[in-house]
Ligand code: ATP
């Protein structure tokens with residue numbers, strides 16, 4: 381094809397290939413989702429339909445990118461781990477990041493009515509995304525541990541906070557009464573005031589969600605992708621501890 385005299389501007393594009401041999405993680409996070417969750421009447425502290433919609437959207441991303449070996453999500457965020465040797469988009473960070481977040485956001489909107497049949501979507505939800513590289517298996521595991529620890533810390537706080545609010549405190553009062561409390565004090569508050577044993581709350585709230593590919597399931601063909609956009613039967617959805625060794629022993633294939 382003949383080149384135009386404008387072609388030189390292509391050289392202004394910066395190559396952003398991710399370093400080889402590194403795990404590539406793309407994390408998406410809802411922009412201003414506190415406001416979004418209030419505007420759309422999410423049940424507090426944890427709306428199950430909202431979590432299910434996040435999980436469905438994450439499955440959509442995993443269907444699009446076969447090199448994602450694991451996804452981990454909680455609240456309004458999801459992390460996608462691409463295998464170390466992936467050649468998807470020649471490892472270009474901007475391509476990976478933008479297509480993952482675009483697929484995620486459009487799935488979230490596309491599937492909205494399935495999870496919120498009685499709640500109109502009031503405005504388009506927005507997610508940001510970033511790419512982070514982890515050079516060692518331990519770094520990648522520590523990354524996921526960090527996100528799961530964060531899920532627990534936030535959930536413990538939110539569970540206390542919303543119990544106090546549902547019990548009659550204003551949000552300001554609830555915030556003030558929790559300020560400076562450590563985790564055992566929060567556990568104690570839940571138990572003594574609300575007869576709730578934190579460890580009895582559903583795992584999905586405390587541990588978040590892990591999505592894996594089922595063993596022995598071949599990848600989708602292009603045709604499947606187009607005509608079965610809602611089939612998630614090839615994924616395993618777990619709500620278990622990812623920090624300890626047990627998960628990685630049971631799923632040793634993830635690191636090979
Ligand atoms: P930012 O744009 O900086 O990410 P944000 O408002 O999205 O701001 P986050 O720290 O990402 O802040 O927190 C997401 C918020 O979304 C939570 O604090 C909670 O209020 C709300 N949220 C997300 N998922 C749920 C859910 N399943 N149930 C109830 N609330 C939720």
Ligand code: ATP
Nearest residue numbers: 381444468469470472474475476478479480482483
């Ligand atoms: P990639 O994923 O690499 O971007 P692509 O198929 O999107 O692949 P582009 O170079 O972005 O390729 O080209 C977009 C193509 O989309 C065009 O070649 C054309 O076939 C089609 N297209 C886009 N907009 C229109 C339109 N308004 N009417 C008809 N065809 C269109």
Ligand code: MG
Nearest residue numbers: 409410411413
């Ligand atoms: Mg957010």
Ligand code: MG
Nearest residue numbers: 409455456457
């Ligand atoms: Mg968040």
